[in-house]
Amino acid sequence: MHVVATAGHVDHGKSTLVRVLTDTDPDRWAEERRRGMTIDLGYAWTKLPSGEWLAFVDVPGHERFVTNMLSGVGPVPAVMIVVAADEGWMPQSAEHLAAIDALGVRDGLLVVTRSDREDPETAIAEAQSEIVNTCLGEVEAVAVSGITGDGIPALRSALSRLVRRLPAPDDAAPVRLWVDRSFTIRGSGTVVTGTLPAGRVRVGDELLLAPGGARVRVRGLESLKERVDTVTAVARVAVNLRGVDKGAVTRGMALVTPEHWTITDQIDVRLRGIAAEVLPREPSLHIGSASTAVYVRPLGPDTARLTLASPLPLHIGDRAILRDPGSRRIAGLTVLDVCPPPIKRRGGGATMARELAGWPEVPDAQVLLSRHKLLRRADLVVMGCEPQGRPVAGDWLADPAHWESLRTDLTEAVAKHAANHPLDPGLTVDAARQQLGLPDRRLAEALVQPPLRLEAGRIVRPSQGPSLPPEVTEAVDRLRQDLERSPFQAPEASRLAQLRLTGRTLAAAARAGAVLRIADTVVLLPEAEAEAVRILGELRQPFTASEARRALDTSRRVVIPFLEFLDQRGHTVRVDGNSRRLKINK
Incomplete structure (x- = not known):
């Protein structure tokens, strides 16, 4: 299907033309038929000579219903501009064309109606001269009469x-179905309709109702009044929803694929057709079937930040319209x-304007990373951008x-922490x-690379031997004096306290390799390990703890944890519950 x-202008016979093409009246309301003018969106479809189905969204032409017109044009990929031969190009035609151009619609057809009343050539030439200067460019023109059928x-x-x-x-593509109607069918529940411009919807799919965020389930689908299990873009579709009341769904809301759209109330944009500084401060933004007031903060000549009164599901690269209801400028x-990142300091807006000035029409992942610095792959997906890189x-x-700048900052932060907190094991x-x-x-951990290293949840500098404050070095020297004659007579806890080798001081000395910490209160000099292995190697193997205690000239308080330490270091191995032997490495 195509849509x-x-x-066109209110009197140009659009609805009559659609009725002739489709045998269906797109004017759904009695008021429309009574007044002979389209007030709201109308829908009809026909089968073309090619065998393809074509659906029409008939939009209002009167200036009082421009919001409804924009709701119909927004999601549709092509337009049929209707002009009457006996009236020619009208101000309302120009406003419709401006909206079509602003939305970037590139495919269209010019139809001049009432060819039975006036020679259509003048109207065709006039309309084409207006259309050619828009993104539609040169369009094919057809003259018809809805009364006589000529040209149909x-x-x-x-x-x-x-x-x-x-x-x-x-x-x-991820689904974004802008809702243009919502109603209830007895026995079925809530039904919404819209134009599906991309993606695929299946019965049973779970979708998100934006901007509220409610999760809904697709209970049933219709397209061209036929029940289907799947609808593929482009198509007019009616969706029967489970999990939501009719009153909770209004025109301008959207059914979207979860985790694939950013529901946002602030965006940075590039403008076309008007300078940012001459925009009204609070125009209306139109996209799809949605319309919301916005506050405009100009950034550069053609860039601005918009704050939306109501959040919308958007992607980078979306095209939309700003309209001033007072002047009707578009x-x-x-x-x-x-x-967009917040503007935190004075002059921040000008900085952002310079940044955005160099951006392409639709920024890619690398451009966005240059601005946001760090983004998850999932962040780029919901922004509508294909993730790139590892x-x-x-x-x-x-x-x-x-x-790379973060790596440098981390190295400096670790060095500063070490200088300010020498007793800490690291940042x-x-x-x-x-x-x-x-x-x-995880980002902080990933930044650690040589010469930095990660140890027990801390980032440390490369080891360059003991680097201790003078008071710690002095305490270690006093400990060395205590152990000079009896190297395995570890001082009691009270003596360690006198030496001020406790807590962070003792831990810092042990990390620097200045002492050998066997247990909480069993502290020896670093060379005690090798000396103990030498002495125990001279004993008859295997040996008991008592024999080791006597050989080392120490106490049971020291020898038991010391032997367990030697076991862990691979110097000794248990033979049975009472003895161990020196491990011989071949």
Whole structure:
């Protein structure tokens, strides 16, 4: 199926033309038929000579219903612009064309109606001269009469040619179905309708109702009044929803694939057709069937930050319209960033303007990383951008220059911590994460590379021998004096306290290799390990703890944990419950 919107002035016979093409009246309300004008969106479809189905979204032409018109044009990939031969180009035609141009619609057809009343050539020439200057460019023109039927076969052929020119939709894209109607069917529940521009919807799918965020299930699908199990873009579709009341769904909401869209109330945009500084401060933003007030903060000549009164599900590269309800001026925009960083300091807006000025029309992952510095792959997906490059940690991607800068900052932070806290074993990973402003502990760990190393949750500098404060070095020297004659007579806890070798001081001395800490209160000199192995090697093997105690001239308080330490170090091995022997390494 293909979908086109019919746009034009209120008196140009759009609805009559659609009725002739489809044998269906797109004007659904009695008020529309009574007044002879389209007020709300109308829907109809027909089978083309090519065998393809074409659906029409008939939009209002009167200036009082421009919001409804934009709701119909927004999601549709092609347009049929209708002009009357006896009236020609009208101000409302110009407003419709401006909206079509702002949305970037590139495929269309010009239809001049009422050819039975006036020679259509003048109206065709006038309309084409207006259209050619927009993104539609040169369009085919057909003259018809809804009264006599003249030109209708030619119009059907022209519509066939139009749909053949349309680019193939991406049926693997995430779904965003803008709701243009919501109603209840007895026995079925809530039904919403909309134009599916990309993606695929299946019965049983779980979708997100944005912006509220409610999870809903697709209970049933209809397209062209036929029940189907799957609908593929582009198509008009009616979706029967489970899990939501009709009152909770209104025009302008959207059914979206979960975890694939950013529901945001602040965006950075590039403007077209109007300078940022002359925009009204609070115009209306239109995208899909949605309309919301926005606050405009100009950044550069063609860039601005918009704050939305109501959040919307958006992607980078989305095209939308800003409209001033007072002056009826229309500007087009392209979304550059759906999660822009805050403007924190004076002059920040100008800095961002210079940054955005160099961006392409649709930024890619590398451009976004240059701005955000760190992003998860999932962040890029919901922003509508294809992730690129290898993660630096977990699923985190980093701007290369920023990542190298973080490495330098980490080295400096570790050195500063060591200088300010010499008794600490190193900077904790969590402290490093906070100092560097990292969102994930894994990033701090991934930044550690030689000469830094990670030990027990701390980031330490390379070992360069003992580097202790003078008071700790003095305490170790006094310990050495105590153990000079009896190297295995470890001092009691009271003596360690007198020496001030306790807590962080003792731990720092042990890390620096200045002492050998066997247990909490069993402290010897570093050379005691090798000397003990030499002495125990002279004993008859195997030997008992008592024999070792006598040989080392120490106490049971010391020898038991010391022998267990030697076991752990691989110097000795147990023979039975009472004895061990020196391990012989071959």
